[in-house]
Amino acid sequence: MNKNSRLHQKLKDAFEQLEMDFYPCFDWQFPPPNVKATMPTPVFEQRLSEVKNYSIYLHVPFCLSVCKFCYYSVSAAKENAPIRENYFNSLMREIKAYAKAIPANAKCESVYIGGGTPTAMGSKLTAIVNTLYEKFDLSECREFTVESSPNTLHREYLEELKLAGVNRVSYGVQTLDQEVLHGVNRHYDIKSIIEDLKILGNIIGNFNVDTMYDLPGETDWAIINTLETLTKYSPGITMYALDPIREKGSVAIQETAREAQRKFHTAKKYLTSSGYKQLFQNNFVREGGSYIHQIRRWDNLPVLAIGPSSQGYLPRFQYTNVNSIRQYVGREGDFSIEVQQELDLNLEIARELTTKLRFTGVNVDEFNKKYGFDLFSTFSEMIDVLIAGDQLEFSDGILKLTIAGERNNNIVPMLFSPDEITRELCQMKHPLAPVFGDFGQRQSSVYLRA
């Protein structure tokens, strides 16, 4: 067996072990934050004071009820529960601290208020939107999104949000199969969803719907039937595989990951033949829709993270906020960072390379210019093997995953990690360890000379 076929075999083995992790891309952070966790230091405020253009992610962790599958840090606290009021006040404190710490001429280019279900906050959400406009320079903000779910929208409310400056909504539908919805603790009827979709189209225009496949009891027919209806209304469609790894236990793992992939590809075929473009991985868009905030995030641009469990990034610095709502409202300082990591040049390069490879694609000339090295000669052997093995493709100056490579989106990018990460992964007995042993470490050590 020659070296390349030996490597192919090792990659195949790693793919087998890791393929459960198919498109669970919300909380991707590279390098993994547990690699080097430290307590907050003044470096964070220093980096904030240097920020130029940035995005904001703000977390609202409240929902009407908690879905059985959900792995976010959320609460179904009632509208008048004290924790909600405390949370709101705490959030205002953090917003003001960020506004004070960044330069006055820094521009915010996109805002994403996610959750949870921010629209479950009613007029408190409008107050948050107003405060963001008041405290930050949003004159060049191209996309201002709020997440939402059924039973939280009505015409006047959407008009109020639009007036405040919201120009995009991300609306969680998951499926239009009534029984499946009940089974995961989502109780509303399909008619009300269609009404919401109509007013979203009329009032906001730019919106996307989240759907999930592989939910218990959800047939192929239900997935296509759901998409058939949604494509009549929504300019953006996002598809998530039920992530059974972090899911809280009450939804049985129904299918193998291979089945999930088959479902995804059937759905993708349906969407692309219905006029949608696959923007990146699991996001599909037609005219009138956009995913600017997500693309900025995957392009490794600065994101200020406000609220619990949010992840932020500033050049050469990444951080994650405290996870629980109680910890958040009970914290002492204005910011809420729990884990932070300064990134040296190697880690910064690795972060950008792996994130772009995973989600969008690497413009090789731009990348080489930015970091002053030659990606193809640094990783020549590995890129050759991955292109020959139908995992990567290079065209029009962009290096990206092939369709076959997309299935291994959690693995292929990791091969470009520098030594300090691969060593950690090897110690964790990560399935990729045998592959790194072959050439990952030797090649990635070239980073150090970049």
Ligand SMILES: C[S@@+](CC[C@H](N)C(=O)[O-])C[C@H]1O[C@@H](n2cnc3c(N)ncnc32)[C@H](O)[C@@H]1O
């Ligand atoms: C933060 S939630 C907010 C959306 C909104 N609260 C809703 O559910 O209608 C964003 C999306 O994450 C997805 N999601 C949540 N838990 C998931 C899981 N365990 N596996 C896969 N996707 C999940 C759902 O599609 C959901 O719409």
Ligand code: SF4
């Ligand atoms: S999926 Fe959405 S509505 Fe359901 S618990 Fe999670 S954030 Fe809340």
